[in-house]
Amino acid sequence: MPNGDAAYIKKLNRSLIISKIVEAGMISRAELSKVTALTKATISAQVASLLEEDIIIETQQDYSNVGRKPIMLSLNETAGYALGIDLDYGQISFTLSNLLGRPVSSDKVKIHDTNYSNILSVLVKKINEYKDKCLMSRYGLIGIAISIHGLVTTDEIIHYIPRLQWHEIALKEDLEAAVKVNVYLENNANLLAFAERAYTHHKSDNLVCITLRSGIGLGILINNKLSKGHDGYAGEIGHMIVQPNGELCACGNKGCWEKYASESSFLKNLSQRKQVRNMSFKHIEEELNRKDIETHQEMENFIHYLSIGLNNVINIYNPEILIIDSELLSRYPDSIQKIKSSLSSSISHYRELLISSTGKKAYELGACALVIKHFLEITMPNLVYSESTESSLLK
Ligand SMILES: [Zn+2]
Structure with missing residues (x-):
């Protein structure tokens, strides 16, 4: 085997071993060999160099009455x-x-x-x-x-x-x-x-996130790779037109999704309707809880437009997991059910629809x-x- 290939394989093995150590939290050399399908000799050599570099540490488990427990390996979390x-x-x-x-x-x-x-x-x-x-x-x-x-x-x-x-x-x-x-x-x-995949949905190889916080943005992660388009600009989904000849957007078009279904558009509309300046999410939550009609109507309208865009996103990506990042929706217990019931097309398919918990x-x-x-x-x-x-x- 040429040297270049050997170095490449060594690097791949190293990457696999580190990933498995991070995933497991703590793992023995024998278990590591099992989950990576690498030989004990390869594991032993790689582990030795990772210990040398202080990337991982060894922990000797306490003696137990069934005999000596193996030495466990874990990431040296304070190394950097x-x-x-x-x-x-x-x-x-x-x-x-x-x-x-x-x-x-x-x-x-x-x-x-x-x-x-x-x-x-x-x-x-x-x-x-x-x-x-x-x-x-x-x-x-x-x-x-x-x-x-x-x-x-x-x-x-x-x-x-x-x-x-x-x-x-x-x-x-x-x-x-x-x-x-x-x-x-x-x-x-x-x-x-990236955060949703790294911290929460460890098994997902097809994850689509929509953030509604200021405008509307879309993050697409397929097989652990961000899908970014030719220049890197993919996901500017807030400027998808959902209302022909609708409200003028700063981008130059009319009827963009974020003029109807972003949190800032919701806050603007509700503030105008109620003649109240700077409404907070806490205030809106209180209004929803006391069944205020105007707030509920505005919420229905918001979910209506949100669902129009989500329907389009679902049909483009057929996502396994679709996550919405929204403080407004996280304060409205019925939101997911209402959105789901607006996504009733026999064609659009997704496996899971969630509000982001990462906050x-x-x-x-x-x-x-x-x-x-x-x-x-x-x-x-x-x-x-x-x-x-x-x-x-x-x-
Ligand atoms: Zn626009």
Whole structure:
């Protein structure tokens, strides 16, 4: 066998072994050999080098009355840290996770303008603070991924962020030059899909996520790969026309889906109807609970338009799992049932329709998972999210 092939196979085996260790949490060498179908000699050699690199650790289980338990292997979760950043309009959110994707530190910074160099300096300052926090670990800050609420090219250039009015921005290059850490840029809906797969739906090979938070975005993950289109812009589903000659959208067309079925459109319509400014989701939940007619009618209208678009998405993708990320719907207990009953076509098929449980942190968590994937050189990390572990692991 030529050397190149041997090196490639070694790399594939390493990736498989790490994936299985992450998935299992703790596993013995013998079990690892079974689940990977690799020989004991291969496992032994690979494990030795992973131990050497401090990527994994050994734990000697306690003696039990049935004899000595085997030495277990697990990922050395504090060997390095990933930083996930959500770059939203008016606010930047940061979450630092360990190598198992468990958040160990997070915070938010309010942004009062949209000027690129001002925002870049805020990012550099915060990233350097996080980098310092990780100095004591073996690999320190292993990478940064940033959730972009706009179009990102396949070369990770920001093509356009509507709310910040940024065009053709080389944020990755600028940040990497300033902080000397690998930076990945990814669309927010894509990171949502990544988070759902990495943290919750470990078995899914066909997952479609729709976020309704500001506009409407779509993330498509098929066989653990994001489907991004030719330039990287696939998933701008908010601009699918659902109402011919409807409301004018900032994109230049009329009747775009997000003018009818995004949370911001719902808030705008209900505020106008009730003549109340700045309605909060908590307030809307209270109105729904006390059976307020106007709020319920607006909700029916919202679900009607949401279902029109979902019907189209389902017919394009025939998804196994379709996840909707929406704070509004998560506060309305009947939402899933109402949506399902509006999707009654004999042709459209999906296996599961769910409201996202990852919540507001989904973009940052997806970003952390993406960094971990790159660092460990595996296809997809199977992680577990638990809020209770937050702030307790950073040493
Ligand atoms: Zn539009």
